[in-house]
Structure formats: C-alpha cells, structure tokens
Amino acid sequence: MRWTAAAFVPLAILAVPVAAHGPAPEAPSADLPPAVRDAAATIDAFHAALKRRDTRAAAELVADDALIFEQGGVERSKAEYAAHHLSADARFSSAVSSVVTRRAGHSSGALAWVASEGRITGSFEGRAIDLVTTESMVLRRSGSDWRIVHIHWSSTAKP
Numbered sequence: 538m539r540w541t542a543a544a545f546v547p548l549a550i551l552a553v554p555v556a557a558h559g560p561a562p563e564a565p566s567a568d569l570p571p572a573v574r575d576a577a578a579t580i581d582a583f584h585a586a587l588k589r590r591d592t593r594a595a596a597e598l599v600a601d602d603a604l605i606f607e608q609g610g611v612e613r614s615k616a617e618y619a620a621h622h623l624s625a626d627a628r629f630s631s632a633v634s635s636v637v638t639r640r641a642g643h644s645s646g647a648l649a650w651v652a653s654e655g656r657i658t659g660s661f662e663g664r665a666i667d668l669v670t671t672e673s674m675v676l677r678r679s680g681s682d683w684r685i686v687h688i689h690w691s692s693t694a695k696p
Contacts, residue, residue, distance in 0.1 A: 565640035565653065573642035576649035576676040579683040587630040592623050600677060600684040607690045633659035633666050647678040657692070667695040 566577045579598055586595035596619050605612040605622075612618040635657045642651035650673060657668040675687035 565637040569640065569642050569651075570644065572644040573649050573651060576644060576674075576678075576683045577640065577642060577651050579676060579685065580651055580653070580674055583685060584630065584635075587627045590627045590631050592619070592627050595627065596623060598683075598685055600686045603684075603686050603688065605688045605690075607688070608692070629661055632661045633657050635670070649676045649678070649683065650674065651676070656695070668692040669695050 566574055566581075569577055583595050583598045586592070586598070596615060599615045599618065601615050603612075603615050603618065605618050607622065612621055635655055637653050637655045639654040640651060642649060644650075652673045653671070655670045655672070657666055657670055659666050670690070670692040672691075673687075673689045674685050676683040677686045678684075
C-alpha cells in the first residue's frame with residue numbers, strides 16, 4: 538500500500554542517521570570486505586545527500602539504467618525515479634532519524650550487493666514514524682566509482 542508523497546520513503550533513509558545525531562555507527566560496515574565497504578560508502582553518500590535534501594548529489598550516485606523497487610512500486614530508470622519519488626524521499630529523510638543495525642554484502646568484479654537492516658524513528662507530516670527497514674542495493678563499479686543500479690526498499694511498523 539502506498540501512502541502519500543513520502544510515506545513510502547522509509548526507504549531512502551535507512552543507511553544514514555540524522556546528521557545532528559552524529560556519524561553512522563562503524564560496526565555495520567566494518568565487517569564487510571574492503572571492496573564492499575567502498576560500495577557501502579556510496580550508499581551512505583546517497584543517503585547523506587537525501588538527508589540534506591541534495592537530490593542532485595543523490596541522483597549522481599544512481600546509474601541511468603537503475604531499477605528501483607519500493608513498497609511494491611517500480612521505477613525503471615534514474616530519470617523516472619528523479620521525476621517521481623526522489624524529492625519525496627529527500628523530504629522524508631530530512632525529517633526522521635535512521636540507523637543501520639546490520640549490514641552484509643559481497644562483490645565480484647564490477648558488481649557488489651549490500652543488504653542493510655535498520656530502524657527509522659521520528660515524525661513526518663504530523664505522523665509518528667517508527668519503522669523497521671530493509672534495503673538491498675546492487676552497485677556497478679566504473680573505474681574507481683560505484684553507481685547504484687538496483688534498490689529494493691521495504692519497511693514495516695515496529696512491533
């Protein structure tokens with residue numbers, strides 16, 4: 538079920554805690570292999586850009602041919618994501634606190650995947666938010682840079 542503009546956004550907020558609350562804990566990414574840590578750093582930069590509502594910087598980290606699954610919906614390119622949910626994701630992300638509680642990943646050649654679990658709390662558009670979140674991202678390396686080619690976000694109310 539989709540909510541209004543940004544309720545589906547429990548997604549994009551996952552990997553980076555609120556700037557006012559300090560840096561992300563090191564533990565979730567520290568156990569990842571070095572190449573995966575580099576890919577995870579791109580994910581963290583994506584979330585940080587959303588948190589500060591810098592949609593241009595966030596979009597730069599997404600590949601043109603990205604495929605985004607979010608709460609049952611699909612966006613089949615960076616352009617489609619930018620036209621539909623990117624700004625709502627940024628509004629949501631800037632309004633709530635999020636933390637990664639667990640992260641796993643693997644890389645092979647120019648591809649990496651990173652799966653994160655987390656929690657989002659706060660309030661958005663007058664609603665209390667307390668969500669358990671999951672996020673998986675696939676990234677492709679081009680030179681020394683990683684770009685997000687697939688995102689799958691999901692969340693549920695904290696039991």
